[in-house]
Amino acid sequence: MYKQVKINRGLNIPLKGRAAHVLEVAPRASMYAVKPTEFYGINPRLTVKIGDHVDAGDELFYHKYIDRIKFTSPVSGTIEDIIRGEKRKILKILIKPDTTDTYKNFEVVKPENADRSQILDLLLQSGLFATIKQRPYDVIAHPDDKPKAIFVSAYDSAPLGVDYAFALKSKMKDFETGITVLKKLTDGDVYLIVNGNTASDFDKITGVQVVKAFGPHPVGNVSISIEKFEPIAKGDRVWTVNPADVAIIGNFFNTGQYRPERHIALAGSQVKDPKYYSIIPGAYLSDFLKDKLKDDNVRIISGNVLTGSNITKDRFLNFYDNQITVIPLGNKLRFMGWMPFLGKNRKGFYNFGIESSKELDIDANLYGEERAFVMTEEFEAVMPLDIYPVHLLKAALLGDVEKMEQLGILEVAPEDFALLDYINSSKIDTQELIRKGLDIMQVEIG
Amino acid sequence: MKFIEKFFNKYEHLFLEGGKYEKLRPAYMAMFTFMFTPDETTKKGAHIRDAVDLKRVMFTVVLALIPATLFGMWNVGHQYYLQAGTEVSNMEQFMYGFWKVLPMIIVSYAVGLGIEFYFAVLRGHEVNEGYLVSGLLIPLIMPVTIPLWILAVSVAFAVVIGKEVFGGTGMNIVNPALTARAFAFFAYPTFMSGNEVWIPKPETVDAYSGETILGALGQGHEIAYTWKEMFMGTIPGSVGETSVVMILIGAVLLLLTRVASWRIMVSGFLGAALMALVFNLWGANTLMQLPWWQHLLVGGLAFGVVFMATDPVTAAQTRRGKWIYGFLIGVFAILIRVFNPAYPEGVMLAILLLNVVAPTIDYYVVQANIKKRMKRFEKQTA
Numbered sequence: 001m002y003k004q005v006k007i008n009r010g011l012n013i014p015l016k017g018r019a020a021h022v023l024e025v026a027p028r029a030s031m032y033a034v035k036p037t038e039f040y041g042i043n044p045r046l047t048v049k050i051g052d053h054v055d056a057g058d059e060l061f062y063h064k065y066i067d068r069i070k071f072t073s074p075v076s077g078t079i080e081d082i083i084r085g086e087k088r089k090i091l092k093i094l095i096k097p098d099t100t101d102t103y104k105n106f107e108v109v110k111p112e113n114a115d116r117s118q119i120l121d122l123l124l125q126s127g128l129f130a131t132i133k134q135r136p137y138d139v140i141a142h143p144d145d146k147p148k149a150i151f152v153s154a155y156d157s158a159p160l161g162v163d164y165a166f167a168l169k170s171k172m173k174d175f176e177t178g179i180t181v182l183k184k185l186t187d188g189d190v191y192l193i194v195n196g197n198t199a200s201d202f203d204k205i206t207g208v209q210v211v212k213a214f215g216p217h218p219v220g221n222v223s224i225s226i227e228k229f230e231p232i233a234k235g236d237r238v239w240t241v242n243p244a245d246v247a248i249i250g251n252f253f254n255t256g257q258y259r260p261e262r263h264i265a266l267a268g269s270q271v272k273d274p275k276y277y278s279i280i281p282g283a284y285l286s287d288f289l290k291d292k293l294k295d296d297n298v299r300i301i302s303g304n305v306l307t308g309s310n311i312t313k314d315r316f317l318n319f320y321d322n323q324i325t326v327i328p329l330g331n332k333l334r335f336m337g338w339m340p341f342l343g344k345n346r347k348g349f350y351n352f353g354i355e356s357s358k359e360l361d362i363d364a365n366l367y368g369e370e371r372a373f374v375m376t377e378e379f380e381a382v383m384p385l386d387i388y389p390v391h392l393l394k395a396a397l398l399g400d401v402e403k404m405e406q407l408g409i410l411e412v413a414p415e416d417f418a419l420l421d422y423i424n425s426s427k428i429d430t431q432e433l434i435r436k437g438l439d440i441m442q443v444e445i446g
Numbered sequence: 447m448k449f450i451e452k453f454f455n456k457y458e459h460l461f462l463e464g465g466k467y468e469k470l471r472p473a474y475m476a477m478f479t480f481m482f483t484p485d486e487t488t489k490k491g492a493h494i495r496d497a498v499d500l501k502r503v504m505f506t507v508v509l510a511l512i513p514a515t516l517f518g519m520w521n522v523g524h525q526y527y528l529q530a531g532t533e534v535s536n537m538e539q540f541m542y543g544f545w546k547v548l549p550m551i552i553v554s555y556a557v558g559l560g561i562e563f564y565f566a567v568l569r570g571h572e573v574n575e576g577y578l579v580s581g582l583l584i585p586l587i588m589p590v591t592i593p594l595w596i597l598a599v600s601v602a603f604a605v606v607i608g609k610e611v612f613g614g615t616g617m618n619i620v621n622p623a624l625t626a627r628a629f630a631f632f633a634y635p636t637f638m639s640g641n642e643v644w645i646p647k648p649e650t651v652d653a654y655s656g657e658t659i660l661g662a663l664g665q666g667h668e669i670a671y672t673w674k675e676m677f678m679g680t681i682p683g684s685v686g687e688t689s690v691v692m693i694l695i696g697a698v699l700l701l702l703t704r705v706a707s708w709r710i711m712v713s714g715f716l717g718a719a720l721m722a723l724v725f726n727l728w729g730a731n732t733l734m735q736l737p738w739w740q741h742l743l744v745g746g747l748a749f750g751v752v753f754m755a756t757d758p759v760t761a762a763q764t765r766r767g768k769w770i771y772g773f774l775i776g777v778f779a780i781l782i783r784v785f786n787p788a789y790p791e792g793v794m795l796a797i798l799l800l801n802v803v804a805p806t807i808d809y810y811v812v813q814a815n816i817k818k819r820m821k822r823f824e825k826q827t828a
Binding site: 233236301308310331335337340367374419429430432 | 492703
């Protein structure tokens, strides 16, 4: 029997440039980068040096505080450079790829017959454990924890979100194996959140709690389902994994090799021909994006427009992201741009509802300046969780641990506040505030 | 628009760090961002943002006030010529009021914005847009005969004590426009109440009756106006608050653009209607006997509920809190009005009172949420 989750509060932002259901193989990139900064809260210790040769799946660095958590190379090649920033912080490990990949061979085990510690061990060795995140705090999980449930959301309800039913169509066997692996990691249930409005192969996955989600974004966010089915209390751990990573985990257990290749959506109004590509994370995108963009004055985002990261300068695909979005930069002055109803100012939340309008071409302009909290109504309008966002944000601003906990910070992730970023007329970066609040909580409570 | 841009660029260096007028940068930026929405792009958080900023929000409220303002100007002239006993065209009535009200608006904006700019420069932060609305609200809730110096003093009091000492727009406890009115009302009562302040006194007439409906009822007099006149607003009163029709036009704009909370408006009228109904059943004096629905039409109730109670900063901030907050404003407005005929300003006092109580309402709403969570924590860890 299916479970159901339904929300009313939220907002669908219709954007131009949805990726068509066509899959192409992206050419091999000239360079790959692994960015330790992407793995939030990880303190990297290198195990390679410039000039070393690595196979796909070979260790590059590990987490200083939990050395079992390893991070591995997505391709085989030679370590070209290690780029450091301030205080010698490691920013990027550049790998010049071989023409064809050679793979490190791990032990092949059938997850049905393996025990938990064996599975955990393989995940940690292959670097795949980094794909498992925990709630609270939205950080990489701790291998000693036993989660009370695991959530996988195969419904990306964000603007121009990935259609996992299409992206993973050819990987369903791996996906099923991956789910079997996850089931071994918890004594509780594995939940699979799917789009309630369309049927897909995900509905047929057995042994999981399929949750049909109805309503506007952020209904696909795992927080919504976690709140409903496995609410988090102090001390609880819930793990979350992206469905694309579930398929990679499954593939690893089927083949014994770490093959992180994934099907990403290249989307956005500035993409000439938006569609899906098979690509290896860490790939340098400059060659790949050449001739695919309409204009140079753009914002290139690894991830979606609400939660992704700006890679306009950097141009290396992130480890976790299943999407590249390209939108106009919009770095121009607009004469009296604050006037309502006039000119080409696009519709907003306030102007008769954006939901019903046709597909929009929104740029990365801030559309105003930062101000104090004024319009308090707007925050609750897009917050489907049972929390009071203004009060929580103010507690986070003050770093008040007790207040934050009481107001429910353990139940949220920054992504749940992405729409608040979008909507709020005071132009406050709420996701950042929540991230800071979560960091404080993790240090204080752990 | 290129030449305006060039003009700003030409003088920008004076206001940059190390420039001659470095300290005045907030003032420069306020002017610049008024003319141009900046080219700044998103740095952190979501990459796309709604086109609405506080400037647009505030300007939408100003737009919503325009029908009431224009009608108010006409009504000032209309009431004046009615008393004078001369018949003139609508245009002449409007022009008379226009020249009476315009100086009030100018003084209000000049004094208020002046102080706002001063504080922004002093603190080195941006000029907030909040006063764009307060600056128009204040003249609209004052009697037209108020001396401009009293207006100026009230505005200064409201902006400094009502707002800036708390940290500016977004931090204030009570509505700045109502603070101005309350200040004037208690500091200069002879200019703010009575029968002779609502209509400029024609020189040719010795005795005239300019008392408001609530004033008349308070004295136990018969009211000289029909409900249609109350609804249309051709009655004496503060400049902008008499016409329910014009206020409702503004309300429609505020609700369509989602700038104001419909919860507060609905619950405000509901609370007032209910309280008035209760008094109708009691019926001990003339104010109690005024039919409940007529209570909604007089005494600035509609103006207060639509434009002042919905101020998002001073209202309750949670949805549930807004229902309670609005409802109590309605209840108290009628309560004060009926029980204390010396203060027909029930709406003003009710909103100010609830402004102060709003954080407490929110506290209990949020506390209920916290309690629920804590109970769950206990159950799960037990």
